[in-house]
Amino acid sequence: xxxxxxxxxxxxxxxxxxxxxxxxxxxxxxxxxxxxxxxxxxxxxxxxxxxxxxxxxxxxxxxxxxxxxxxxxxxxxxxxxxxxxxxxxxxxxxxxxxxxxxxxxxxxxxxxxxxxxxxxxxxxxxxxxxxxxxxxxxxx
Amino acid sequence: xxxxxxxxxxxxxxxxxxxxxxxxxxxxxxxxxxxxxxxxxxxxxxxxxxxxxxxxxxxxxxxxxxxxxxxxxxxxxxxxxxxxxxxxxxxxxxxxxxxxxxxxxxxxxxxxxxxxxxxxxxxxxxxxxxxxxxxxxxxxxxxxxxxxxxxxxxxxxxxxxxxxxxxxxxxxxxxxxxxx
Numbered sequence: 001x002x003x004x005x006x007x008x009x010x011x012x013x014x015x016x017x018x019x020x021x022x023x024x025x026x027x028x029x030x031x032x033x034x035x036x037x038x039x040x041x042x043x044x045x046x047x048x049x050x051x052x053x054x055x056x057x058x059x060x061x062x063x064x065x066x067x068x069x070x071x072x073x074x075x076x077x078x079x080x081x082x083x084x085x086x087x088x089x090x091x092x093x094x095x096x097x098x099x100x101x102x103x104x105x106x107x108x109x110x111x112x113x114x115x116x117x118x119x120x121x122x123x124x125x126x127x128x129x130x131x132x133x134x135x136x137x138x139x140x
Numbered sequence: 141x142x143x144x145x146x147x148x149x150x151x152x153x154x155x156x157x158x159x160x161x162x163x164x165x166x167x168x169x170x171x172x173x174x175x176x177x178x179x180x181x182x183x184x185x186x187x188x189x190x191x192x193x194x195x196x197x198x199x200x201x202x203x204x205x206x207x208x209x210x211x212x213x214x215x216x217x218x219x220x221x222x223x224x225x226x227x228x229x230x231x232x233x234x235x236x237x238x239x240x241x242x243x244x245x246x247x248x249x250x251x252x253x254x255x256x257x258x259x260x261x262x263x264x265x266x267x268x269x270x271x272x273x274x275x276x277x278x279x280x281x282x283x284x285x286x287x288x289x290x291x292x293x294x295x296x297x298x299x300x301x302x303x304x305x306x307x308x309x310x311x312x313x314x315x316x317x318x319x320x
Binding site: 022026027029031033038040041043045047048049057078121122123125 | 216217218219220221222248250251252253254256258260262263264267269271283284285286287294296
C-alpha cells in the first residue's frame with residue numbers, strides 16, 4: 001500500500017519486526033484508571049523534515065541489535081524518557097507504510113532509522129497506543 | 141453553552157474581541173471547587189485555593205500548563221520536534237478555559253512533534269482527542285476523535301464540521317464524574 005508522495009512500503013522490514021520509538025516525558029499522561037501513567041496519542045505524530053518528508057521516525061530493533069546495541073541503548077542521553085515498541089505488522093494493518101531512512105542524526109543508530117508514512121488519524125493512534133509494548137517506562 | 145462556545149470560535153483563531161464575546165458573563169459561571177479545577181494527578185495546592193467563578197484564575201491555571209509548551213527547545217522530542225506554535229497556544233488557552241468553566245475536566249496537554257497540541261481526555265468508557273494543528277488556521281483545521289466503549293462507536297471529524305457532536309462528547313465527560 002502506498003500514498004501520494006510516499007516511498008513504497010519496504011517489505012525488507014518484516015511484519016514481525018519491532019519498531020522502537022523514544023518517548024519524551026511529555027508524552028506520558030496520568031492514567032486515572034490505575035493511578036499510573038499511560039502513553040498519549042500525540043506520541044504518534046508525523047514531523048515534516050527539512051527535506052520536506054512528512055513521516056514518523058522509528059528505529060528498527062533488529063538493526064539496533066545487529067549494531068551490537070540493545071534497545072535501551074537508544075535512550076542513552078535521554079534519562080527519564082520511555083521507550084515503546086510496535087510491530088511493523090500492526091503499523092501496516094493501520095494502513096501505514098514503512099521505509100528505511102538512514103539518518104546520521106541518530107548517531108550509532110543511523111542505519112536503523114526508518115520512517116512510517118501515512119495518516120496518523122485518531123483511530124490509528126489509538127490502535128498504536130493499544131498495541132505498543134512498553135520497553136522502558138518511567139517510575140511513578 | 142459548550143456547543144455555542146465551539147460554534148462561535150472563528151476559524152482564523154482568537155482575537156481579544158473573540159475572547160470577550162465567547163466568555164460567559166460572570167453571573168453565568170458555575171462555582172468551581174479546587175478539586176474540580178485541578179486534575180487528579182497534580183499535587184494538592186497547585187490550583188487556586190478557593191472556589192472560583194472568575195475567568196481569570198481558571199485561565200491562569202490553564203496558561204501555566206500551556207505556556208511552557210511555546211518554549212520547548214528544538215528537537216525536544218529527539219526527532220527534530222518543534223515547540224508548539226504561538227497560534228495554537230493562543231487558541232488553546234481560551235478554548236480550554238471555556239471548557240473548564242463548563243465543568244469539563246481538564247485534558248492532558250500533549251505537544252506534538254510538528255508544533256501542534258493534542259488535548260486528550262480518557263475515562264474508562266470514553267476517549268476524546270482534540271488536535272489543534274500548527275496550520276494557518278488551527279481552529280478551522282482542528283479535529284476531534286471520539287471513541288465510545290459503551291456504544292462501540294468511534295468517529296473523527298473537524299471540530300467546526302460537527303460542533304454539536306463534539307460538544308455532546310465533551311459534556312459526557314463532565315457528567316461521567318471521573319476526572320481524566
